[in-house]
Structures are given as structure tokens and as C-alpha cells.
Amino acid sequence: MSDRQAVHDYIVRNRQRFQDELFEFLRIPSISAVAERKGDTRRAAEWIGERMRTAGLEVSIHDTAGHPIVLGEWRQAGPGAPTILIYGHYDVQPPEPLELWTTPAFEPTIRNGRIYARGSCDDKGQLYLHVKSLESHLAVNGKLPVNVVVIAEGEEEVGSEHLMPFVRAHRDRLACDAIVISDTGMVGAGLPTIGASLRGLAYMEIRVQGPAQDLHSGSYGGAVLNPATALARIIASFHDAQEHIAIAGFYDDVDPAPVFRANMERVPHDPAAFLEETGSPLAWGEVGYSTVERLWIRPTCEVNGLLSGYTGEGSKTVLPAKAMAKVSCRIVPDQDPAKIARLFEAHVRKVAPAGVTVEVLELHGGRPWRARLEGALVEAGARALKYAWGKDVVYAGEGGSIPIVPEFEEVLGAPAILLGFGLPGENAHAPDEWFSVENYELGTTAMAELLFELEHYQRS
Numbered sequence: 001m002s003d004r005q006a007v008h009d010y011i012v013r014n015r016q017r018f019q020d021e022l023f024e025f026l027r028i029p030s031i032s033a034v035a036e037r038k039g040d041t042r043r044a045a046e047w048i049g050e051r052m053r054t055a056g057l058e059v060s061i062h063d064t065a066g067h068p069i070v071l072g073e074w075r076q077a078g079p080g081a082p083t084i085l086i087y088g089h090y091d092v093q094p095p096e097p098l099e100l101w102t103t104p105a106f107e108p109t110i111r112n113g114r115i116y117a118r119g120s121c122d123d124k125g126q127l128y129l130h131v132k133s134l135e136s137h138l139a140v141n142g143k144l145p146v147n148v149v150v151i152a153e154g155e156e157e158v159g160s161e162h163l164m165p166f167v168r169a170h171r172d173r174l175a176c177d178a179i180v181i182s183d184t185g186m187v188g189a190g191l192p193t194i195g196a197s198l199r200g201l202a203y204m205e206i207r208v209q210g211p212a213q214d215l216h217s218g219s220y221g222g223a224v225l226n227p228a229t230a231l232a233r234i235i236a237s238f239h240d241a242q243e244h245i246a247i248a249g250f251y252d253d254v255d256p257a258p259v260f261r262a263n264m265e266r267v268p269h270d271p272a273a274f275l276e277e278t279g280s281p282l283a284w285g286e287v288g289y290s291t292v293e294r295l296w297i298r299p300t301c302e303v304n305g306l307l308s309g310y311t312g313e314g315s316k317t318v319l320p321a322k323a324m325a326k327v328s329c330r331i332v333p334d335q336d337p338a339k340i341a342r343l344f345e346a347h348v349r350k351v352a353p354a355g356v357t358v359e360v361l362e363l364h365g366g367r368p369w370r371a372r373l374e375g376a377l378v379e380a381g382a383r384a385l386k387y388a389w390g391k392d393v394v395y396a397g398e399g400g401s402i403p404i405v406p407e408f409e410e411v412l413g414a415p416a417i418l419l420g421f422g423l424p425g426e427n428a429h430a431p432d433e434w435f436s437v438e439n440y441e442l443g444t445t446a447m448a449e450l451l452f453e454l455e456h457y458q459r460s
């Protein structure tokens with residue numbers, strides 16, 4: 001039997017154990033956003049570190065002012081062998097609202113070939129399948145075809161604040177020829193996908209102050225500007241009638257001809273399935289662009305949260321003192337998050353009505369990213385995915401953000417490839433998140449295959 005076949009047989013033979021171990025990982029509520037989960041988040045870091053160690057990697061856990069960074073290294077591939085950096089995150093989003101989960105978020109359950117749990121897909125399942133692919137190589141052949149550094153962080157879902165300086169401070173240790181990431185999705189079941197771009201993010205908060213304290217809406221209403229009304233006007237000014245973003249200068253740096261536009265036609269988009277997946281009554285967006293274009297190559301300005309006045313049971317006649325909105329702009333190449341934040345703030349100040357005071361805060365940001373879709377890395381990725389799925393890959397833009405990707409490329413000088421195994425409707429960040437059992441196994445197979453494919457890879 002060839003080395004290749006033996007590795008792939010090992011993956012099939014160990015299917016049940018690989019799944020049981022992932023379940024253990026998923027039971028740890030490593031919610032990075034919540035201070036009281038700090039201990040659990042550390043436990044997840046230690047858990048994944050221990051699994052990397054038993055797979056055969058040399059493991060170190062690096063404390064930060066936030067959550068720990070876990071490194072797993074294997075550097076015995078011999079002179080001239082390339083070094084591959086594999087990145088993933090062990091933190092997850094909060095599971096709320098809890099009552100909307102069919103089974104509890106941190107009690108993984110299989111239904112209809114899907115593993116339901118917070119983090120199953122984003123990103124514990126996709127991180128762990130890399131660890132299993134490394135284990136499979138090392139268990140069967142006692143070696144890897146390439147040098148490997150695995151870096152697992154615990155702050156991806158909250159902006160990767162401490163990973164950025166860590167990467168800069170350890171650029172020599174993290175030096176590599178390619179960066180491999182599984183934290184995205186496939187365009188459809190059975191359609192292996194390579195990510196062609198990521199949107200970036202400029203995350204803002206608007207605080208509107210009206211009167212010094214809440215007022216009786218009868219005694220004062222109509223004579224004092226209501227901050228909720230002021231905020232509603234500000235928010236309404238973000239889009240024009242064509243649903244273009246009406247912030248001056250917002251589109252200045254948007255790439256008018258994204259490289260992979262031609263490929264978009266190859267991506268199946270079923271409008272009915274899209275409505276079913278979102279539960280929204282209508283597809284909506286910028287006039288002149290298709291749904292796929294709106295998601296892949298166009299920026300957004302989106303309210304993520306709103307707060308003002310009385311929202312409890314029944315009614316209370318009150319004129320609130322304050323109103324607050326969290327707003328994030330997804331941005332595309334070549335928009336810059338800091339510039340967008342500046343333009344956003346200038347716009348809010350310009351349209352804010354007299355009668356309230358307005359504060360604009362910049363919470364966090366991340367740059368957009370565009371893949372190089374030719375070269376040895378993408379070719380190796382496409383062959384590895386084809387080996388597992390038996391189909392040619394599709395190149396897809398990604399609506400979401402992974403701010404460390406452009407940072408990695410810039411600091412380490414190596415290209416990144418996004419090989420993701422989520423599926424449409426996977427409910428990432430929402431109740432009933434799931435990861436396909438089949439994709440967990442095929443993803444492991446594909447990533448094991450990728451290591452074989454990269455044996456003679458040279459950065460171009």
C-alpha cells in the first residue's frame with residue numbers, strides 16, 4: 001500500500017474516535033467575548049495543545065493579555081522542505097439566545113449527518129481536522145512531508161487583538177512558505193471551494209445623548225429632541241434610495257473589477273434556497289448587483305445592535321436620555337478600515353441633528369483580503385480538494401472577515417490559502433450551528449492530501 005493510501009485508510013479507520021475527540025473539544029464553552037469564560041477558554045487552549053502533543057507536535061502555550069496562543073511545531077522534514085503554517089481559532093461566539101437551540105450549544109449532538117454545537121464549524125471542527133490530518137501522517141509514516149507550525153488563537157471572534165503583535169514579535173519562529181486556513185465555507189454541499197477574498201471590517205459605536213436624564217414624555221415630549229429619533233435619522237442616512245452607501249468618499253477605494261468576477265457565474269445561486277436559508281421574505285441590496293456580488297465584492301454598512309428607552313413589558317411613557325447603535329461596515333479591496341472609520345465619523349457628525357450630542361467610537365477593524373488564484377499553492381489546494389471530493393474546485397468570495405490573513409501575508413511574506421468546509425445554512429454565530437459529519441472526514445482527508453501535495457512546493 002502506498003504511503004498516501006495508508007494515511008487515508010487511517011482516517012477512515014479512526015472516524016469514530018476523531019468524532020468523539022471533537023465532541024470533547026466542543027463541550028468546552030470557550031467564549032472569548034465573556035470574561036467569566038476566561039477559565040474555559042484557557043481550558044480549550046490546553047486541550048487543543050495536549051491533542052497536538054499526542055499527535056506528535058512540540059507544543060508551547062503563550063499567554064497574552066487576552067487569551068492564550070497555542071503553537072504546535074514539527075520541523076524534521078529535512079533540508080529544503082517547505083514550512084507550512086496552519087492557522088485556526090479555538091474560541092467561539094456566545095451561544096445566546098439559548099432557548100432557540102434544539103439541543104444545548106455545548107452538548108454536541110448528531111442529527112441528519114450534522115454535528116450540532118457552538119463552534120462545530122466556526123472553527124473548532126475545522127481546526128481539529130488539521131490536527132487529525134497531522135496525526136494520521138505521523139501515526140502511519142512517522143513523519144510529515146513538510147515542516148509544520150500550527151497556530152491556534154482564542155480571540156478571533158473578538159478581533160485578534162493580541163495575535164497581531166504576537167505574529168510581529170515572533171516573525172522568525174513563524175517564518176513559512178505558505179499559510180493554510182480552514183475557517184470559511186463551501187458554496188454548496190459536494191462543491192469544494194477555495195476562498196478568493198475576504199471582506200474587512202470597520203466596527204463603530206454611536207452614542208447619542210439627549211436630555212440629562214430620562215424625561216416624562218408627556219411633560220417634555222415634542223419640545224426636546226428624542227435621541228432615539230435622532231439616532232434613527234442618522235442610521236437612515238447611511239443608504240440612499242438605490243441602497244448605495246451615502247457616506248461621502250466611501251466607495252473611493254473599491255476595486256471596480258475584482259479579479260475573480262468571471263468565476264461568479266460558475267457558482268450556483270438559487271434565489272429560493274437563499275430565502276429558505278435566511279428566512280428573510282425578500283433578497284435585498286444595492287441596486288445593480290446580484291446577491292452573490294453583494295456578498296462577495298460590495299461593502300456594507302450594517303446595524304448590529306440598537307438600544308434606547310423602555311423595552312420591557314407593557315408600556316412606559318418616557319423620553320429617553322440616550323440612544324446607542326453598534327454599526328459595522330464590511331469593506332472590500334482596497335478599502336482601508338481606518339479611513340472608512342474616519343469617513344463614517346465625519347458623516348455621522350454632519351448629519352447629526354442639533355439638539356443632541358453625538359459620540360462616535362471605533363471598536364475594531366480588519367483589512368479586506370484578496371487571494372492569488374494562480375501559482376503552486378492554489379494548484380496544490382485544488383488537487384487536494386479534488387482528491388477528497390472528486391470534483392473541480394470553485395473559487396468563491398467570502399462575505400466574512402478574518403483580519404489576521406492580510407496581516408500574516410504582510411508580516412511573514414508568504415501567501416495564504418483558504419480551504420473551508422462549512423456549508424450554506426451552517427448557522428455560524430447563530431443558534432443550532434452545525435458542521436457536516438461528511439465534511440469533517442473529507443476535510444481531514446483533503447488536508448492530509450495537501451501535505452503530500454506540498455512536499456516539493458516552493459514559494460514563487
Ligand code: BES
Pocket residue numbers: 122123156157158159183184185201365366398399400401402403
Ligand atoms: N469564520 C468566520 C469568518 C467567515 C465568516 C469567513 C463567513 C467566511 C464567511 C470568523 O470566525 C468570523 O466570524 N470572523 C469575524 C471577524 C470579526 C470579529 C473581526 C466576522 O467576520 O465577523
Ligand code: ZN
Pocket residue numbers: 093122157428429
Ligand atoms: Zn466566527
